[in-house]
Amino acid sequence: MPCYGSALILQIYSDDRLPPNHLLDMQGFYSKLNSSPSSSPLLGVGLRADGAARVPLSLAVEAEKAQALLQTFSSASLLASAGLGAFCVLADHALQLPAVHQHLWLRAALDNATHGLVGLWSWAVVIGLRKKSDLYEVLLAGLLASIIDLDHFYMAGSLSLKAAVSLPQRPPLHCSSLIPVVCLSLRFLMWIGRLKDAWCSLPWMLFISMTTHHVRDGVRHGLWLCPFGNTAPVPYWLYVSTTATLPHLCSVLMYLTGTRDVISTKHGVAIDV
Numbered sequence: 001m002p003c004y005g006s007a008l009i010l011q012i013y014s015d016d017r018l019p020p021n022h023l024l025d026m027q028g029f030y031s032k033l034n035s036s037p038s039s040s041p042l043l044g045v046g047l048r049a050d051g052a053a054r055v056p057l058s059l060a061v062e063a064e065k066a067q068a069l070l071q072t073f074s075s076a077s078l079l080a081s082a083g084l085g086a087f088c089v090l091a092d093h094a095l096q097l098p099a100v101h102q103h104l105w106l107r108a109a110l111d112n113a114t115h116g117l118v119g120l121w122s123w124a125v126v127i128g129l130r131k132k133s134d135l136y137e138v139l140l141a142g143l144l145a146s147i148i149d150l151d152h153f154y155m156a157g158s159l160s161l162k163a164a165v166s167l168p169q170r171p172p173l174h175c176s177s178l179i180p181v182v183c184l185s186l187r188f189l190m191w192i193g194r195l196k197d198a199w200c201s202l203p204w205m206l207f208i209s210m211t212t213h214h215v216r217d218g219v220r221h222g223l224w225l226c227p228f229g230n231t232a233p234v235p236y237w238l239y240v241s242t243t244a245t246l247p248h249l250c251s252v253l254m255y256l257t258g259t260r261d262v263i264s265t266k267h268g269v270a271i272d273v
């Protein structure tokens, strides 16, 4: 499915018309431009050659969205995000241990690794880890969440960790106002450049990586909404709950904006462009 609007032909078949293995390998997904003479010109309303009824496009789209929302809030997905919240609490406790707290490099490394793992985990909840390329995606999300802190060294003008963590002001990539600007600009550039569908989710990945990082840092420093200043420190419960719910919010928005294909386990959904 492309990032941006184009003509769609959707067909939904009831379960008993799907191949028996559709739940396992998504073969039930039906995707082709229907050029059958029996097709109605009215946006997918009509009968297939075998007599199977096709549903109106608007109904199919609504069914698709409803299915996507159900999937986003499946028990596995909710369990994964609850695990993410628990991981945040455990990681922060580990960072407070004297053995870690007294060693600047160790503390910085673990803190940065936690940023990366939170970003990685969040994106895994969003996309659901179904194929090998998903693994690369979540690793990239983790990397993005982690490398944000490199701006400390950029601002310090030095590789000294001591200098990097004792800056007089927040470094540039920690400005939270940048998040919508960067993500929307990236989406616009992708639209201009007509990048491949595979890159559709990149702005959302960046959104998750930056937001999880900023909210986690916000517990100590507040959110820096340049040029307006800093908010008060983010309450710890708000940080944990925001981190755990953000992937669900992101997936709902992605589905509603048509960024991702819908993976239905109950119906074969055909989306052609």
Ligand SMILES: [Zn+2]
Residues within 6 Å of the ligand: 148, 149, 174, 213, 217
């Ligand atoms: Zn940071």
